[in-house]
Amino acid sequence: MHDHAPTPGGGIRGAGSRRLLAMSLAITTVVMVVQIVGAAISGSLALLADAAHMFTDAAALVIALIASIVASRPANDRRTFGYQRAEVLGALVNGVILIVLAGWVGFEGVRRLIEPGEVEVAGTLMLVVAVVGLVANGVAMWLLSAAQRTNLNVRGAYLEVLGDLIGSAAVIVAAIVIVTTGWTQVDAIASLFIAVMIIPRAVGLLREVVSVLAESAPKGTHVAEIRDHILSTDGVVDVHDVHVWQLTRGAPVFTAHVVVDAAALADGRASGILTRLQSCLSNHFDVEHSTFQLEPAGHVEHEAHA
Structure with a gap:
């Protein structure tokens, strides 16, 4: 037998973490x-x-929180996997909106650089609002600082807030330059900097959505490694028709046909083998929904004939 170390999950699993995320969402x-x-x-x-x-x-944060509630709704005959794809559809909409916003900000920023002085910028008010944003982001980071060390979902939110902190700092620098020198074009430069920060995240979000909808293996999941673990289980002879995909982020699904030793089937050890296989997928690869078809040697030829 082989040992399996538990792997942290990607979902929101606990009222404490959900409460922290909700507080961060309110501040943001x-x-x-x-x-x-x-x-x-x-x-x-x-x-x-x-x-x-x-x-x-x-x-x-809204997607994560809503998805955690929607995903808790029970599956039915119409939606046998439940409602976990709600997060993916929401992420698709958000990704498109972000690309449009970043494009507009970039266009407007370049226009203001080409045509300086067309828009008056109140540097003092800009500075005050930016400082408020910096302080709020600092508070949000403080709220998440302890939990982010042990919870991957909170860690993601923590890093997002860190990005906001950097954005607020850029606005503060631009506001100080405007107040002290009157050079308003720095506002456009700061906006371009922030737009550049948005685009990679939006593209990454859309790439993840495409990966989920295309039913690709989740990022970081190595099918060959899973296959090796299955083959090293006592009583397993072979494995084929291995499929792994995800319903949404942190919700992988796995299916496989496992050829079991004839003696194990005859001795009634199939149930124990199935339990070990499911425990392997759950504990080591964080796959909570796994389906195995246990079959005797030669059954694959029967499948091909059928």
């Missing part, structure tokens, strides 16, 4: 609204770009 959303209002009043494109940057985090 409030600051995002303040930045949008501040951008409209001050004329700062950088503030608006930073609000779009914070939208990426708010959207990710």
Whole structure:
């Protein structure tokens, strides 16, 4: 037999973690609204770009929280896997919105660089709003700092907030330059910097959506390694028709046909083999939904004939 070390899961599994994420979402959303209002009043494109940057985090948190609730709904005869794909559909919409926002911010930033002075930027108000954003992001990071060491989902939110912190810092630098020198073009430069930060994350989100919808193996999952673990289980002779995909992030599904030694089938050890295989997938590869078809040698030829 082989030993399996538990692997942390990617889902939201606990009221404590969910509560922390909800608090971070509340802070992020409030600051995002303040930045949008501040951008409209001050004329700062950088503030608006930073609000779009914070939208990426708010959207990710909303998707995760809603998906955790929707996914808890029981499966039925119509949706046999339940509603876990809700997260993927939401991520698809958010990814498209982010690409559009980043494109518009980039276009507007270049336009303001080419035509300086067309828009007046209130540097003082811009600075105040940016500082509020920096402080709020700092508080959110503090809330998540302890849990992010042990929870992967909270870790992801922590890194997202860190990105917001960097964006707010860029706006603060731009606001200080405007207040002290009057050079308003730095606002456009800061907005372009933030837009560049948004695009890779949006593209990565869409790439993950495509991977899930194409039913590709989850990132970091090595089918060959899973196959080796199955083959090393006592009583297993061969394995074929191995398939692994994911319903949504952190919800992998696995199926395989496993050829079992005839003596094991005759001795009634099939149930024990099935339990060990499912435990292997659950504990070592974090696959909670696995389906194995146990079959005797020669059955694969029968399948091909059928």
